Amino acid sequence: MDISSYILLSHEQALRRRLDIAANNMANASTVGFHRERPVFHEYVERAKDAMVPDAKAASFVLDYRAAQDTRPGAFEATGNPLDVMIDGPGYFAVEAPGGGTAYTRAGFIKVNDSGDLVTSGGQKILDDGGRPLSVPPDALASLSIGADGTVLSKDGPLGRIGVTVFGDDGALTPRGDGMMNGAGGRVLGASETRLRSGGVEGSNVQPIVETTELVDILRSYQSSMKIADAINDMRSRAIQRLGRIG
Template sequence: MDRIAYIAAGGAARVLEDQAVLSNNLANVSTSGFREQLSAYRAVPFVAEGTSPTRVGTVVSTPGSNFGQGPMQETGHALDVAIMGDGWFAVQGPDGQEAYTRAGDLAVNQNNQLVNQAGFPILSNAGGPIEVPERGSITFTPDGAITALGAGDNPNDIQNIGQLKLVNPPPEAMQRGDDGLFRFVQGNAPAAAPADPNIRIAAGFIEKSNVSAAESMIGLIRNGRMFEMQMKVIQDADRNAERANGILSASN
């Protein structure tokens, strides 16, 4: 393959990889607590034995996520909570290990456990799931403490059923999993983060995604134009090869 066409094809592939990241961000623009995934191009020189590194290719790397605060939306729903500032909710992931999320639109499952919208149990400071009384109403305090009043109970019989485990590990120690939950980067952190008593939550609110729909759309349009440019380079290289072959055939 012509070297120009090879490099252009590699560039087009990288554009498609970046397009996938932007498309995923745009698809989650309405997902509560979603953290924008970042991507960047990186130049890589082609080096062969006995040749000079005069050509470069590109790769798309994902340096991490945008951990900035998303907009707060008031819902008035008793099971909606949002973290104000830095911090994470601790949940029990599908592998049974502790994981972290910013999504605070909670629910109660058939086992009367407090869960997130994906069905993962929300963890308490004690490290276990939080049990909610049958048909009970619950209330959150700013520090994450949970009180509950069972159906038909006397209003004076409010009981404390636990406290949300709120953690605040450094962002650089976190990585996103395929299930959308965040965990510690393997090999350089403990299995679970300690609870942080300084984190505060707002009841009746949820934090929306921090993805900018406008910026994501602009990125998709930019990538579309870059892909067209790469395709044009490949077409030009193909035409040049055909002309060269024609010249060689005529000379013979």
């Protein structure tokens, strides 16, 4: 293939990446705590030593850099459960990840398991501001509540404080595929910095109409790319025919 074909191929790979991300966003339009992603691309310019004309020496390729999260919060969805909470601002709940380690999520469905631990809807233990699981005595279940600073309260007083972790760059977080994220280098917010809203959870910030528009734009870009490829093929065919007549 010549350089024009490689450039078109890099463009179509970028379109495939956009399609995958837009489809994933659409699939998670009703997933609690999900933040939509958007692709980030870099331009790579390759400069050839020789070319028929000076303008042809530079060839611009599209490189897939990463997927960045849209960190705008989703809408508050009331559930009526006083243990369900939404992070009103930046940050993630830290939980014990399946298989060990720590994972992060913004899905605030919280319940108490049979062992008395605060857990997510998937059964992962919620960690406090010191990185330890939060336990609830059996006699405190009826009076349990969560304060705006993350403090877990019972009739006998505070039992601990739910940790909310922030990261300098949310792009450092990587999806695990189970609704949670992996990350490193986070900072646990202090009580005065933490803002939780109880009685509900954060909905997905995906706007289906925006993703639908993105899918239509990707389709049109694919169609334009195919037309360019056809035009290049026609140009090659004509060039070969003319060279044949000259020979």
